[in-house]
Amino acid sequence: MKRAWRLLLRRSLTSIPVLMLVITGTFLLLENASGDAADAYLVAIGGGDAGYVADLRAEYGLDRSVWVRLWFYISNLAQLDLGQSVALNRPILDVILERLPVTLWLMGSAVALSFVFGSLLGVLAGARPGSATDRTLSIGSLALYSVPSFWLGLVLSVVFAVQLRWFPVSGIETIASGKTGLARAGDIALHLVLPVASLAMLYLALFLRLMRAGMAEVWRQDFVLAARARGIKHHKIILQHIARNALLPLITMLGLQAAGMLGGSVVIEGVFGIPGFGRLAAEAVSGRDAPLLMGVILTSSILVILVNLAVDMVYALLDPRVGASDPA
Amino acid sequence: MSALVSLEGLSVRYPRSTTPALEAVTMSVAQGEKLAIIGESGSGKSTLARALVDLLPRGSRCDGTITWQGGSPAPGRDYGYVFQDPGSSFDPILSIGAQMVEVLQTHFPLTRHDARVRAAALLARVQIPAPELALDAYPHQFSGGQKQRIAIAIAIATGPKLLIADEPTSALDTVVQAEIVALLQELVESDAMTLLFITHDIALASGLADRIAVFRNARLVEIGTANEIITAPRRSYTRGLVAAHLDLTTPVLIGDVP
Amino acid sequence: MNFVARFIRSPEGIAGLVLLSLLAAAALLAPVFFPGDPLAIEGRPLLRPFEHPGLPLGTDRLGRDVMAELFHGARASMIVGISAAAVAILVGALVGTLAGFGGGLIDEALMRVVEAFQIVPGFLLALAFVSVVGPSLTVVVIAIALGSWTGPARLARAEVLSIRERDFVAAARVIGMHPLEIAVKEVLPLALPPVMALTSVIVAGAVLTEAALSFLGLGDPNIVTWGSMIAEGRNVLRSAAYLSIVPGLGLVALVLGVYLFGEGLVEALARREGQG
Ligand SMILES: Nc1ncnc2c1ncn2[C@@H]1O[C@H](COP(=O)(O)OP(=O)(O)O)[C@@H](O)[C@H]1O
Ligand SMILES: [Mg+2]
Secondary structure, three states: OHHHHHHHHHHHHHHHHHHHHHHHHHHHHHHOOOOOHHHHHHHHHOOOOHHHHHHHHHHHOOOOOHHHHHHHHHHHHHOOOOOEOOOOOOEHHHHHHHHHHHHHHHHHHHHHHHHHHHHHHHHHHHHOOOOHHHHHHHHHHHHHHOOOHHHHHHHHHHHHHHHOOOOOOOOOOOOOOOOOHHHHHHHHHHHHHHHHHHHHHHHHHHHHHHHHHHHHHHHOOHHHHHHHHOOOOHHHHHHHHHHHHHHHHHHHHHHHHHHHHHHHHHHHHHHHOOOOHHHHHHHHHHOOOHHHHHHHHHHHHHHHHHHHHHHHHHHHHHOOOOOOOOOO | OOEEEEEEEEEEEOOOOOOOOEEEEEEEEEOOOEEEEEOOOOOOHHHHHHHHOOOOOOOOEEEEEEEEOOOOOOEOOOEEEEOOOHHHOOOOOOOHHHHHHHHHHHHOOOOHHHHHHHHHHHHHHOOOOOHHHHHOOOHHHOOHHHHHHHHHHHHOOOOOOEEEEEOOOOOOOHHHHHHHHHHHHHHHHHHOOEEEEEEOOHHHHHHHOOEEEEEEOOEEEEEEEHHHHHHOOOOHHHHHHHHHHHHHOOOOOOOOOO | OOHHHHHHOOHHHHHHHHHHHHHHHHHHHHHHHOOOOOOOEOOOOOOOOOOEOOEOOOEOOOOEEHHHHHHHHHHHHHHHHHHHHHHHHHHHHHHHHHHHHHOHHHHHHHHHHHHHHHHOOHHHHHHHHHHHHOOOHHHHHHHHHHOOOHHHHHHHHHHHHHHOOOHHHHHHHHOOOOHHHHHHHHHHHHHHHHHHOOHHHHHHHHHHHHHHHHHOOOOOOOOOOHHHHHHHHHOOOOOOOHHHHHHHHHHHHHHHHHHHHHHHHHHHHHHHHHHO
């Protein structure tokens, strides 16, 4: 446990300069947006006179140099102030915190489902490398992995929402349904089925392939032969030893995929009209709302860092060799 | 002396391999003897051991007959197997205790607690210091020699009648080698086990074994008592082996290992 | 047995090769079969497939020839996929080589930059970049490469760290070659092949990212892409779902072809090692 905490501390310290780089880089990129926040705001409210524009620019700090503004941004950030959304005219942090839970639910369920079913199918495929089951699952997962998730979302909604009417077409809950408590949770879950399925398929394929490849790798290791020679039952060798060892790369992959999943939520939330964090990014782009986009990118980077810290911890708990060489 | 197992015309071919790894081997292992298998690397020694106890990779072809006294042995119960590389004979992410308990519970109806007590006793028997603590440690926390001791403890956990040790000391340094050999010898004698000891070191073989079988290029060259093989080898290959060793170390071979 | 023969023995590789050849032929022949602008209006809107002899797959909501759009879309997807992967691998290999060969502070600084790019979701970065610079084919290529050069960079660095200890590098130092020259001329060419193994994954990822960008309306508005066709078809999803489904199948075929082809290559390489 001590090992894991030490690792956690070291990783969090090294991620600070990286985060600073992200802030600076994103700030400079969005700085170059044609038309600034004042323009966007003017468009939003329908124009204004020159004096008003100057005031507005001063208010946003747009009359100062880039570096001064970056400094302002960072010092505001230190007080958890992400600035004001131009398009929505609300504090960015509020908007993000409001939109984030839906997306976390969406991604959390997709990851949980795909991890469980992907690794189980991977065990099935990896239990007998080269068997018919193995080859079928392997080709099938590759095909599934080639499907764009947003397109899969559309196809699923055509079939299950438009044709069969099993699930709602879009949104996160039935508007003005007046449902509360469990009924409301059920309603939201129903709305999440198709988007979760479209996201989960991709990751299911990924985890299946990783698990299968990992198991094939572990099969070749000598300790498997040693376990056979000790009389350990075949199914126990597969589940307790091979699958367990093969699970480790999957945990790492969870961290590596965190960024990709957040990116993927943009299109999926667009397809299913879910008012989440990903949709917020698309709204920031279409509303030319640079501060909001900046806030979204920053928040997702922090999320990615947090997910990776969690993944490192879990990995350290599962693999006793990690961080073992550190001075105690 | 009755034969524990006898082989007749045993040939083995690994999957996707064009040449046999073992060809027409006929020999037997006597009940209670210490038999050394010697031969250079690739001569088929490990293949022989794996074929005997049915541990060849899936898809290998095995011709000839293997006759066990009392039917084919159950892995882990009727024989214990010690591998060359102690580093890779453990699951790297499970504690030593968990792996020992798993083996013990596979073969005996024991509670987890009782299995742990028995595991600690086994570790004490192979002279691992602080056995209780060692149970909670992981394989990478032990030295090569200690790992091999633990592997031996697991191999003898069920009190098997046969112990197979496939070059158990080749991956270790000389001092540790001697300790491990002494430990094996002591255990085999006190538990009256049959020992199949594989090595490429003729001196080690002659010091430890009652009989020696010499292998070369997948074939059995000759088999005889340790004394016969060392003092009166019948085949020129064996004579060469013995002579090469005599050139290097002058003292007598028999009895020069503790 | 030579490489081609080994490749041919892999069923995955063959399937990938066939898929890719068909799609490449479609992409190359698009201007021949459909010389006009695929965005031009060719007939009545929403003609059903097989309804009109000149328009085998019918028309979309604006009366554009779906078949022509599909062919030209293959072109866009392949161009973006290949160019983005080429940029990502070259930039990545270069940065990785500099980091690995430079060592010390250079390495430290460059690797922090790599990490920074890794924690920003690539798709958001592409979104931001395109929205700032404005959508065009080149910008989309760069935007996608921004999110995919870190893998090659890390791999190249690892390779270089092992290569730089070899004798010929020391020899090059002794004869007075400039370190930068050694890095680019001597080390980079050796570090590149293992990095190239990432190609199929990066190409596939680039194709999918491009599709997602144009699905969101951030692709080059002057060319047809499969992503924009899917987005366009969405407007008539209830009455003419195939307008979205068909270009998606094109994407699946292309990405699958790339993966299968990549698997075939890996298998052929592994077989050589296995026999050696
Ligand atoms: N798993 C395997 N697959 C194919 N060939 C093998 C395998 N294991 C061993 N061999 C081959 O079989 C022959 C005998 O090997 P082995 O019994 O391990 O020799 P030894 O133990 O005497 O060093 C060698 O030529 C070796 O290359
Ligand atoms: Mg051997």
